[in-house]
Amino acid sequence: xxxxxxxxxxxxxxxxxxxxxxxxxxxxxxxxxxxxxxxxxxxxxxxxxxxxxxxxxxxxxxxxxxxxxxxxxxxxxxxxxxxxxxxxxxxxxxxxxxxxxxxxxxxxxxxxxxxxxxxxxxxxxxxxxxxxxxxxxxxxxxxxxxxxxxxxxxxxxxxxxxxxxxxxxxxxxxxxxxxxxxxxxxxxxxxxxxxxxxxxxxxxxxxxxxxxxxxxxxxxxxxxxxxxxxxxxxxxxxxxxxxxxxxxxxxxxxxxxxxxxxxxxxxxxxxxxxxxxxxxxxxxxxxxxxxxxxxxxxxxxxxxxxxxxxxxxxxxxxxxxxxxxxxxxxxxxxxxxxxxxxxxxxxxxxxxxxxxxxxxxxxxxxxxxxxxxxxxxxxxxxxxxxxxxxxxxxxxxxxxxxxxxxxxxxxxxxxxxxxxxxxxxxxxxxxxxxxxxxxxxxxxxxxxxxxxxxxxx
Amino acid sequence: xxxxxxxxxxxxxxxxxxxxxxxxxxxxxxxxxxxxxxxxxxxxxxxxxxxxxxxxxxxxxxxxxxxxxxxxxxxxxxxxxxxxxxxxxxxxxxxxxxxxxxxxxxxxxxxxxxxxxxxxxxxxxxxxxxxxxxxxxxxxxxxxxxxxxxxxxxxxxxxxxxxxxxxxxxxxxxxxxxxxxxxxxxxxxxxxxxxxxxxxxxxxxxxxxxxxxxxxxxxxxxxxxxxxxxxxxxxxxxxxxxxxxxxxxxxxxxxxxxxxxxxxxxxxxxxxxxxxxxxxxxxxxxxxxxxxxxxxxxxxxxxxxxxxxxxxxxxxxxxxxxxxxxxxxxxxxxxxxxxxxxxxxxxxxxxxxxxxxxxxxxxxxxxxxxxxxxxxxxxxxxxxxxxxxxxxxxxxxxxxxxxxxxxxxxxxxxxxxxxxxxxxxxxxxxxxxxxxxxxxxxxxxxxxxxxxxxxxx
Numbered sequence: 001x002x003x004x005x006x007x008x009x010x011x012x013x014x015x016x017x018x019x020x021x022x023x024x025x026x027x028x029x030x031x032x033x034x035x036x037x038x039x040x041x042x043x044x045x046x047x048x049x050x051x052x053x054x055x056x057x058x059x060x061x062x063x064x065x066x067x068x069x070x071x072x073x074x075x076x077x078x079x080x081x082x083x084x085x086x087x088x089x090x091x092x093x094x095x096x097x098x099x100x101x102x103x104x105x106x107x108x109x110x111x112x113x114x115x116x117x118x119x120x121x122x123x124x125x126x127x128x129x130x131x132x133x134x135x136x137x138x139x140x141x142x143x144x145x146x147x148x149x150x151x152x153x154x155x156x157x158x159x160x161x162x163x164x165x166x167x168x169x170x171x172x173x174x175x176x177x178x179x180x181x182x183x184x185x186x187x188x189x190x191x192x193x194x195x196x197x198x199x200x201x202x203x204x205x206x207x208x209x210x211x212x213x214x215x216x217x218x219x220x221x222x223x224x225x226x227x228x229x230x231x232x233x234x235x236x237x238x239x240x241x242x243x244x245x246x247x248x249x250x251x252x253x254x255x256x257x258x259x260x261x262x263x264x265x266x267x268x269x270x271x272x273x274x275x276x277x278x279x280x281x282x283x284x285x286x287x288x289x290x291x292x293x294x295x296x297x298x299x300x301x302x303x304x305x306x307x308x309x310x311x312x313x314x315x316x317x318x319x320x321x322x323x324x325x326x327x328x329x330x331x332x333x334x335x336x337x338x339x340x341x342x343x344x345x346x347x348x349x350x351x352x353x354x355x356x357x358x359x360x361x362x363x364x365x366x367x368x369x370x371x372x373x374x375x376x377x378x379x380x381x382x383x384x385x386x387x388x389x390x391x392x393x394x395x396x397x398x399x400x401x402x403x404x405x406x407x408x409x410x411x412x413x414x415x416x417x418x419x420x421x422x423x424x425x426x427x428x429x430x431x432x433x434x435x436x437x438x439x440x441x442x443x444x445x446x447x448x449x450x451x452x453x454x455x456x457x
Numbered sequence: 458x459x460x461x462x463x464x465x466x467x468x469x470x471x472x473x474x475x476x477x478x479x480x481x482x483x484x485x486x487x488x489x490x491x492x493x494x495x496x497x498x499x500x501x502x503x504x505x506x507x508x509x510x511x512x513x514x515x516x517x518x519x520x521x522x523x524x525x526x527x528x529x530x531x532x533x534x535x536x537x538x539x540x541x542x543x544x545x546x547x548x549x550x551x552x553x554x555x556x557x558x559x560x561x562x563x564x565x566x567x568x569x570x571x572x573x574x575x576x577x578x579x580x581x582x583x584x585x586x587x588x589x590x591x592x593x594x595x596x597x598x599x600x601x602x603x604x605x606x607x608x609x610x611x612x613x614x615x616x617x618x619x620x621x622x623x624x625x626x627x628x629x630x631x632x633x634x635x636x637x638x639x640x641x642x643x644x645x646x647x648x649x650x651x652x653x654x655x656x657x658x659x660x661x662x663x664x665x666x667x668x669x670x671x672x673x674x675x676x677x678x679x680x681x682x683x684x685x686x687x688x689x690x691x692x693x694x695x696x697x698x699x700x701x702x703x704x705x706x707x708x709x710x711x712x713x714x715x716x717x718x719x720x721x722x723x724x725x726x727x728x729x730x731x732x733x734x735x736x737x738x739x740x741x742x743x744x745x746x747x748x749x750x751x752x753x754x755x756x757x758x759x760x761x762x763x764x765x766x767x768x769x770x771x772x773x774x775x776x777x778x779x780x781x782x783x784x785x786x787x788x789x790x791x792x793x794x795x796x797x798x799x800x801x802x803x804x805x806x807x808x809x810x811x812x813x814x815x816x817x818x819x820x821x822x823x824x825x826x827x828x829x830x831x832x833x834x835x836x837x838x839x840x841x842x843x844x845x846x847x848x849x850x851x852x853x854x855x856x857x858x859x860x861x862x863x864x865x866x867x868x869x870x871x872x873x874x875x876x877x878x879x880x881x882x883x884x885x886x887x888x889x890x891x892x893x894x895x896x897x898x899x900x901x902x903x904x905x906x907x908x909x910x911x912x913x914x
Binding site: 206214220222225228229232275278279282283295297314317320321322325353 | 652656663664665668669670671672674675676677678679681682684685686689692732734735736737738739740745748749752753754755756757759760761763764765768769770771772773774777778779782784807808809810811817818852853854
């Protein structure tokens with residue numbers, strides 16, 4: 001047994017007791033009736049950090065739920081790791097599908113069962129205990145800061161402003177987050193990329209009223225026909241995106257990283273079966289893992305116009321609408337893509353109709369290069385504890401706050417998650433395996449060591 | 458003054474009094490509270506025909522409103538004209554927009570004002586009085602039958618069956634109908650064509666549930682994207698229809714008829730302004746009159762799928778739907794086209810989705826060739842009374858019963874209408890100019906004469 005394994009063995013009953021104390025606070029951020037619980041959770045975190053050895057820790061106000069900040073600065077010349085996590089949890093409905101009370105955690109089958117067991121109370125608690133270990137054993141190799149927010153599950157509406165207002169306080173060399181999954185307990189992984197997003201609403205207007213499709217059909221542009229034609233012209237036959245310059249700034253992923261990404265186990269038949277399709281579909285020349293990880297996509301999220309009732313009403317409608325979205329990859333700026341789409345749709349619109357494009361929403365993509373010191377440190381730490389080299393994973397989804405950290409705090413985030421797909425986060429019977437929990441506590445100090453030595457090189 | 462002009466002059470007060478009697482019956486076929494009024498109108502027609510000189514006339518039951526049938530057979534060896542008309546009218550809402558009571562006809566500005574003044578009580582009444590004239594003056598040159606139905610404004614749901622059951626009774630050499638418009642009082646016209654219709658509902662199914670567009674976008678076929686692509690592939694760049702063999706049986710209209718069709722006055726700027734579009738749109742190589750008259754069209758009447766609420770919900774939807782319609786032209790069989798579209802959509806559907814095409818509705822197109830004896834007779838009759846050669850007009854809309862007459866009774870219909878666009882049929886303040894009313898009565902006996910001589914040749 002290593003030194004840290006001994007420490008965990010010695011203290012694990014207390015660890016679980018403290019974690020259960022945190023979990024038993026029903027800190028559901030989306031529900032106003034739990035407003036006071038958010039303060040309870042923030043105070044709980046403050047005490048956890050102080051007990052673990054923080055120089056200072058405090059509950060700070062935002063326009064929404066509070067944030068807990070704590071730090072231990074051992075030497076300003078050394079690197080600083082900022083641990084980001086969240087204390088809030090998702091709602092628990094439908095309650096009748098839970099086997100046990102969501103806020104009364106229990107251990108069963110070597111797993112912790114409760115809301116927040118993984119997301120993110122279980123995962124974030126590993127950082128508190130790894131920090132405690134390093135302080136108590138006087139092995140903390142660098143400075144550390146903790147930023148624990150209370151609004152992650154509702155989209156972090158106030159954290160960007162908080163970061164802008166506290167840039168100096170949050171100054172660090174890397175942000176370390178455990179709020180994602182790994183491929184399996186046998187195959188650790190590090191999430192190195194998140195896609196960005198652009199989202200538009202398009203309105204195509206034709207005649208000033210719905211027309212009789214017999215008297216006018218064939219002589220007047222039908223807004224639905226035209227909208228379909230314009231949407232079709234957004235993609236090529238090979239299923240790539242047909243908008244000129246759309247790929248101009250797309251990050252080229254190295255052959256080495258593509259090779260590693262594709263090493264991730266992928267059961268195509270199981271994947272198809274789970275979503276009920278006979279055949280996958282996407283940009284030619286790329287695997288499914290690449291299509292969702294390193295390539296942008298174009299999806300119509302909604303479309304409507306004309307008659308949608310029962311039967312056969314003939315009409316040449318006045319208007320047609322669609323909600324369009326693109327997932328973006330590193331290199332693409334969502335605002336530029338927002339304007340590009342608007343320009344393109346206007347440029348291909350026939351003069352027989354008018355098009356109005358509204359940019360509704362967007363967010364930047366994020367990537368942590370696999371040659372970054374933080375990636376290398378995480379890779380080495382995970383290899384040490386799991387005995388297998390972790391694989392880089394690009395997630396198709398978006399975590400907007402990670403791109404915001406890069407934009408505001410100008411620092412990379414390393415997504416070293418210890419959860420599993422089977423942990424049922426956001427669902428009834430959320431759970432977190434004790435194996436992952438303890439392995440996480442073991443891995444974190446190794447990351448601190450490797451990052452400090454690599455970064456200082 | 459001609460003999461018939463004298464006859465009209467002499468009897469016009471009685472004509473108007475009798476017509477007003479018919480109009481004052483509120484025979485609104487769509488409203489069950491007027492069920493008894495339908496019988497009153499049918500009895501009124503029976504008496505009109507008997508008074509005019511019919512050998513027999515009778516009110517006959519259908520599963521819906523009654524039909525009035527009457528006839529005068531002067532010689533079985535002579536041709537027989539079947540006059541088709543309808544005694545029912547459209548509802549009168551919104552009542553407050555009428556300047557006078559819709560069922561209390563008045564004469565003002567040389568027009569009859571009332572519901573049914575034109576459609577079809579005024580127009581059909583001309584036939585009763587022309588018939589009376591020919592009987593009284595012993596100039597009826599052929600046999601005549603009258604078929605006056607009570608459900609035209611609700612789509613003639615029982616007339617097809619009635620025709621099938623009374624084929625012998627309705628046997629004739631031509632069907633004469635005055636229920637359409639002419640271009641103007643200075644430019645008579647004859648409606649020679651009506652388009653047919655095919656109507657489908659299409660369902661595109663992708664994954665078995667709505668998916669996260671971040672995690673799956675780019676790797677799974679999006680049913681809306683695919684539906685748009687399939688719809689786009691229904692038309693060519695020149696805006697013709699791209700379905701193979703779609704035009705295979707389309708009637709080739711002679712250069713002579715195209716020339717005549719395009720002589721119809723058409724004010725493009727006024728047309729665009731009325732519907733509020735900057736530019737017209739349609740199949741290249743054809744005029745607007747041709748696009749709606751002699752060419753088929755493809756219109757999406759409705760489309761829906763995914764998220765259509767406020768804001769930017771990202772989703773890769775499970776399903777997408779559209780209502781598709783084609784207006785058809787003579788030569789095209791709506792059932793064949795129905796199957797062709799289904800085959801085509803299935804043939805272009807990628808294997809990543811499944812498509813379900815349901816044929817909801819259809820009707821055949823109709824055409825009366827301009828070298829048909831009935832057309833020639835109508836052309837000559839109108840030239841005599843209006844002093845101008847009438848133009849053939851192809852209407853973009855459909856009157857399903859006309860195609861049914863051809864299919865069941867195997868006889869052509871001649872649409873010799875005396876209404877004007879300004880008559881506001883189906884709208885408040887419906888009216889019918891006395892000039893058109895009297896000219897109609899003058900024209901009809903000439904049609905009888907010319908048809909009898911041309912047909913017998």
